[in-house]
Amino acid sequence: MKRLSLRRQKALTGYLFSLPFIIGFIFFFLAPFIQSLIFSMNRLVIVSGGYELEYIKWENFRYALQVDTEFLPKFTETLLRMLVDVPAIIFFAFFAAMLLNSKFRGRLLARSVFFLPVILGSGVVLSLEQTDYMRTMLEQSGNALSGFMSGPALTNFLMQMKIPPQMMLYVIDVVERVPEVIRASGIQILIFLAGLQSISSSLYEAAEVEGASGWQSFWMITLPVMSPIIFANVIYTIIDSFLAANNELVVYIRSTAFGGAGFGVGTAMGVMYFFAVAVVLAIVVAVMSRWVFYQE
């Protein structure tokens, strides 16, 4: 056998290391992905030993949008919910990471509490909580912090501040969702904190020598250096909110495919959902990438 040049040898090793994913991506991801695009335009019937397809063009999409009364409201609600949640989560996570990055006693304990939602904040337990009787009882009895600022008092306060109504509605919505926002921020805090710790302290020292205030060095150092991480975090948060287990639309798509209007319609809903995610991500990437600052 002819000996390969070092470069080709290295390239070959690279392929070998990545091979599991290449195989998996083609067979367990790309294939079903394309199939689902096909299925969304077909009527699918399970027959013995397989399934049969009947091409019906856009019929499934038409059904999902025009006949199904629940899909469209849920769809728009999920998108709007995301518009509210993502900025709130990013702001909170950044703030919390700054807080946890400062030196104080018991910060290791505080960090392990703040990251706890990473472990608990997904799956069944979360969706059970939303219908939990005891929890609603305790929250109503004023034990929870969730009710502490919401309701008429806050509305009045904001009215007096002469904040524009749209802005006000947003603020009220965010405040009412504070507990959920906090519990959805675990990973984002983790990522921000890792980013803050990777900023070399010599930058801040130099700024201090030049006479910059803490406020200035936040805007001139922390924010630019963190901008790629904020960018990555926004993308991650969008994806995360789209795929959350307690997302109503996700639950609905699933029950449609396996119970309601059938596989074809369910897949068509899934395809529309995917394209919505893709469009939102594309817009965010286009807007944010101008603003992101790379050190090298």
Next chain:
Amino acid sequence: MRLSKAKRQALAYKTSQFALSVFRFVLIVGISYIILFPVLTKISSSFTPLRDLGDQTVNWIPKHPTLDNYRLAIEVMNFPKVFFNSLFLSFLVAVLQLASTTLVGYGLARFEFRGKKLIMAAAIFTLIVPPQMMMVPLYLNWRFFDFFGLLKGGGLNLMGSYWPFLLTALTGTGLRNGLYILVMRQFFAGMPRNLEEAAYVDGAGPLTTFFRVMLPGAVPAMVIVFLFGFVWQWNDSFLTTLYLDSNFLPVALSNLSRSLAAYLEMTDVQYFSLIVNAGSMLMIAPLLVMYAFLQRYFVESIERTGLVG
């Protein structure tokens, strides 16, 4: 005069520092409370007997703490069985995912080859496609698994077996595996090259170098990938109901109130919520224990995990 001014300044500085730390303390305690609130309610109500529910004076701490809720949850969920099923599956999946994503991450971090960018893009792509969209093809593929056309005559039914999980984990295409690949790649890319080059000079091949030199240094990132993989599989009810049956913890838990109604031949929303809370505690307790052991890796060494790059 000057001295007293300096003193005054020092005093002002100290006061503002003190105010700041009080403010910080209040904030952190408040946020921690919000985070812990659901866990605390679960603990509290899982020990509350039915007769304490109507009692207005009972708040948080039940007057007659009981283990009956747990007893009933364990019996109705068939807890020992579903627990070990879930434990086995999650552990296996987490280990296989760790192996595959570590290999792929290293390949993408250290070798130059054509299509590398494409593979990275593919890994990101797997993250943004909702699994719900591919649910039907996935179901059908595993239901009539024909080795991609190699097997004639309808194919195998892999539904109800571990194979769908094992094969996707082994090829780094399971739940959120794209994320783990990116994390491992970032981590390896940030490791110094000297050690590797020394190993190559000494005549070690890529595999030996990978196992002997790179892996020992990658432990923090691997712990995080393992923990995430385990937790997501443990909590996942979507794919578990799609591919398997109800003999797994997340599924058994989400069916618990229905099973209770069948078992007790009655329905009582208040009473059932106590038992469901006991069931939820049984599900998250193992995660809490694991987190208690592994949280060091989150808390102390995130700067080294390469989550950022």
